[in-house]
Amino acid sequence: MVRIPFLLCWMLFSSLTMLAQSATKPLMGIVYKRETAYNLKITTNRGLILGVEKGKLRTYDLTTFYHLSLGEIHHPKEVRQSAPPQTRYRSFVYGKQNSLFALRAGWGKKKYFSEKAKVKGVAVGMSYSLGPTLGLLKPYYLALTRFNPDNPLNYSIRFEKYTENNADVFLSNSRILGAAPFTKGLSEIGLLPGANASLAFQLDWGAFDQRVRALQIGVMLDAFPKNAPILVGERNAPLFLNFFANLQFGKRS
Secondary structure, X not given: OOHHHHHHHHHHHHHHHHHHHHOOOOOOOOOOOEEEEEEEEEEOOOOEEEEEXXXXXXXXXXXXXXXXXXXXXXXXXXXEEOOOOOOOOEOEEOOEOEEEEEEEEEEEEEEEOOOOOOOOOEEEEEEEEEEEEEEEEEEOOEEEEEEEOOEEEEEEEEEEOOOOOOHHHHOOHHHEEEEOOOOOOXXXXXXXXXXXXXEEEEEEEOOOOOEEEEEEEEEEEEEOOOXXXXXXXXXXXXXXXXXXXXXXXXXXX
């Protein structure tokens, strides 16, 4: 655990040093002025993030950009279970109280190490971004079996979210038939504002071509002012630190 803060500090210091040095360089070798990239990001907590990034080329090796993305944040102890085979319901996460979706925005800079890949080859660089996050807490509904106390053979199936009053049924595997349809709970979404930051190494195939083709490997942090209630009976936290791989594709103009 000690290595992660050290790695973050080293990456941040290196990227900020390069970006500060590039601010004094004259404009040179710029063929394109703007770029648009679409992001497909996979995180270590099994999250999938889709987004778009708009950039402005300041020099041949420096780009400033802003981004917008949407993805789900999972609790590290989430375990997905299969629904009983005789039911028509989806697989479910036991003990899940809310799904947390993150709408992220941010501004950042991307700096290439050198211009040696200006014609052909892979350009290597670093990037960082900072910005706000809007957390969307969607109640997680399960299909639960409810028995008639006067006639145990008579039962009904109800879609229910977790409450203290139904905890004994919601947390009973023998009563769970599976997850309710995704649309259940959309009208009850709560907001949890926060912030995000990321730092990444960048591998760009044809960094100075019209097409954007890049791979980012980095670390990202989502921070909220209070614990995000995702799982019942587990420790929920306000901070989510993840490593990620991000595939970028788009064009420059």
